[in-house]
Amino acid sequence: MTVERSVAADSRTVPEATVARLATYLRVLGALSDRSITTVSSEELAAAAGVNSAKLRKDLSYLGSYGIRGVGYDVRTLTDEIARILGVTVRRAVALIGVGNLGQALAGYDGFASRGFRIAALLDASPTLIGSTVRELVVRDIAELEQVVTEQEIAIAVLAVPASAAQDVCDRVVAAGVTSILNFAPVVLAVPAHVDLRKVDLAAELQILSFHENRKSAAALIAGGMA
Amino acid sequence: MTVERSVAADSRTVPEATVARLATYLRVLGALSDRSITTVSSEELAAAAGVNSAKLRKDLSYLGSYGIRGVGYDVRTLTDEIARILGVTVRRAVALIGVGNLGQALAGYDGFASRGFRIAALLDASPTLIGSTVRELVVRDIAELEQVVTEQEIAIAVLAVPASAAQDVCDRVVAAGVTSILNFAPVVLAVPAHVDLRKVDLAAELQILSFHENRKSAAALIAGGMA
DNA sequence: TAGATTGTTAATCGATTAACAATC
DNA sequence: TAGATTGTTAATCGATTAACAATC
The missing domain is CATH 1.10.10.10 (Winged helix-like DNA-binding domain superfamily/Winged helix DNA-binding domain)
Incomplete structure (x- = not known):
């Protein structure tokens, strides 16, 4: 009780x-x-x-x-x-999936480490990247996902993969036992109810600002027209 | 009317x-x-x-x-x-300020171009970066901000600068006439009422997921304890 | 005790949703 | 006309906020 x-x-x-x-x-x-x-x-x-x-x-x-x-x-x-x-008194292990342009930047982002997280694994599907070292971590094959998740006790995955691959990668991440996902790919992902999903849509952020820019110029036009 | x-x-x-x-x-x-x-x-x-x-x-x-x-x-x-x-029928010009780790990734993000935006300028304060070419754009001195904003008709600025510099850079961006800002620095920025400000706090996203992970493990403990 | 500030109440506001009349 | 689907209403839910009693 x-x-x-x-x-x-x-x-x-x-x-x-x-x-x-x-x-x-x-x-x-x-x-x-x-x-x-x-x-x-x-x-x-x-x-x-x-x-x-x-x-x-x-x-x-x-x-x-x-x-x-x-x-x-x-x-x-x-x-x-x-x-x-x-839940950030324990340092949580995070897997970063997709080591392209954005993924490499996220791998090197200091803010994760200082605020309770440890990038414990980098994964990608590209043979060019697999085996290479990024930020002192060897990029592993996405095929090894399940093993990496178990070994490193990963509970959170960050997806920085192309939009076309995102749902497939997401399904594999969920199958491997990950229950929290942060998605940077501009697609709507489907996940089971027990999985928490958050998304960061960079272009959408700009579009929301653009909406307000539009509103501001319309207001200026009216004010000008009425002056 | x-x-x-x-x-x-x-x-x-x-x-x-x-x-x-x-x-x-x-x-x-x-x-x-x-x-x-x-x-x-x-x-x-x-x-x-x-x-x-x-x-x-x-x-x-x-x-x-x-x-x-x-x-x-x-x-x-x-x-x-x-x-x-x-307001994305016209392609809007965006200035990206801070060409470090994250800034370079954002400069190369295809999603901006395909969804109505054009990165029209890169700016930084570091002498090492100023004058160098990133994604076919020459990095300009933040000191030239006002000129760049006017020349390129910039209405939106993306801030990818260190937390310590963010408020200062923000003030200069506002002074230069920018009315919409997307902030990636993990600080609360103060802006005048006529300026729209949005933020992306990457570590906060993970902390929110972490909260729910915590909740899930607590629920599992109870279920286990009661079994 | 007097002053300051929390924690909570209750009113208000904005967002969500089911249901269905309007209408293609 | 019959079937389908929109656009809107109204109920509900969750979040915000001012005000203030509780209490340090």
Whole structure:
């Protein structure tokens, strides 16, 4: 019963929108710690994270009561708590699949290591790449996927493969036992319900900005026409 | 009055959540077109885009009435309409600032070109990089930013600079007249209200997946404990 | 105690979804 | 006309926010 209650309070009840912001709070708390700041109010932390302080307090309330009324939050305590709930107290092993243009950049991205992850394996299907060394890791054959996942205890895979190969690679990754996938290929992937899938669609990000550019120029036209 | 009404119907009233999905619909429609499919129902298009068909129809209804009852949507018509509303009928010039690890990968990303964007300039502060050629573009000095923005009519900037430099670079980009920014640096940037800012936080994406991994292992523990 | 700040309540807002009348 | 599918309504759900009692 104790276990059940703690799990419910810890993670089952944290809204998705809150989870997404916890990562930002953790990063900002790290920056405060670097500046030797040990205590922070919700107002200050919210400002640094670019959110409303009511939202910040609501978000933190899902984790429990870690603040001190009249004082604020202890940076260290809150950092530990958020890291624990995000599961980044253990360094997680990540497999990066697709070692092309984008894949090589991701392999060398320092932010993964500093924020709780270890790129434990690089895989590709290209004979040209297999066996070569990228960022001190030997690129392995995608055919060895299942073995690599088991050996390295991989729970998260990052897909940086061409769109045409993505669903096939995704199926193989799922079959190998991976339950979380971050997809950079611009395709809608189908995964079983027990697998978590997130995507980063770079061109879509620009298209969303483009929409707002359009809106801004239309507004300017009207303002100009009316002047 | 005509202009005012058309703008209101076109873009002012499209919800943010819808805008973000329009980019996906556009991509899926392109794939259908490649397969010579000329008509598609909301049910089919929704399935291909990974959303509920009611949501798809609601999203499209913000653009106007482009479907035919009893038949579906004409792929070409819908493609043109979404492209128009996203402002990608004109190819937009993008400046990429920061030509390091990630920046070089983004400079070579084909998906930008194929989905309405042209990387028109690469800029960096490093003397080692300035003057060198990356992807057939000469890397220019960030000091020349304002000139480049004017010459190339840049409306969108992509920031792939180190976290420590991001706010400074952002301020300069805004001062040069850029009104849309896509930020890859893991920092919260402050921009004036007239500037649109989106961010891609790669490590945060993994941390969100990590949270769910945690939840899954906790659930497995309970199931195991109760078995 | 007085001042400050949290954690929570409740109202509001925006997004999702099922259901179905309109209509091709 | 009969069948199919859109566009819209209305109910529901989840997220945001202001306000403030609780409490350090």
